[in-house]
Amino acid sequence: MWVKRELIAAALTFALCGAARAESCGPRTLGVSRTIAVGAPAHLGLKTYPQTLDLKDHEVVLTFDDGPAPTTRRVLEALEAQCARATFFLIGRNAAAMPQIVRREIADGDTVGSHSNTHSMLRSLPFDKATADIDAGAAAVDKASSGNASKFFRFPGFADSPALLAALDQRKMPVFGADLWASDWNVMTPKEELELLMGRLRRAKSGIVLLHDTKKQTAEMLPAFLAELKAEGFQLVQIVPGDAPPSQKQAPAGWKSETEATLKKMGIRGPKTASPKVGLPLQEQKDPAPRM
C-alpha cells in the first residue's frame, strides 16, 4: 500500500511540470550546476576549433542535433526526470514540421539553436545559397519557438568555411562544434553507446558532448547516461545566450581539427583550403565517417 501511494505521488509529481518540477529536483537528480552565457563571435569545440568553453574538470555540456523528431519526446522526458537541461540544434524544416516539440523544449528551459534549414553540407554550396540556408533555418527555428530561440549555430557535418564563419560572426551567431561525441550515427545498442560515450568522457574529463535526439538508441540510452554522470560526479553546465564571447581554453599544443580530416576523407570540398593533416588517431579510425 505504501509503495502504491509512493508510486501515485511520484506519478503526480512527474505529471505536474513547471512549479512542481523544482520541488522534485532533489539532491538525487543531476540538475544543472551552472550556466555559461555565450555571445558572438565564438567558435567552440575542439573537434573542429582550436578552442572550447573553459569548462572545469567533470563539467559537461549536452547538445542534441538534427531534431525535432518523434524520438525527441523520450529525450525530453529523460532530461526532465533528472532536472537536466541541454541545447538542441534544430534543423529548420524539422522545427517547422514539429513546432509543438520545439515549444516543449523551450517550456522545459532547454536552449534551442539552429543547424541550417536543410542539413546541406554548407561548405559545398555557393556562398549565397549557404547563407540563405543558415538564415532560413534560424528563422524557422525562431518561429517554431515563438521567438525564444538562441542564435547558437552548428554546421551540419561541421562543414564550415572561413567565409561562412565570418558571415555568422557578422550575424552575431555563436558557432558550436563539439569536444566529444557518442558516434550515434553508428548502429549500436544503447548499452554499447553508453560504454563508448562514458569511456570517452572519463578520458576527456569534461567537454561539449554531441548526441542526436533523432536516434532511438540515444533516446534509450539517455536515462542510464544521466544517472551515470551523476554517479561519477559529473556536473551539467547549460549554455545560454549572452552578449559577449565566453571564457575559453585553448587546445593543447599539436592540436589538429579531427572533423577537417574526416570531411577530407568524405570528399566534402569547398572554398576552405585545409592545412595538411595527419591521419586520425587509431581509435577514431575505426569510427566510420560521421553523419552529423
Ligand SMILES: [Zn+2]
Ligand atoms: Zn546534423
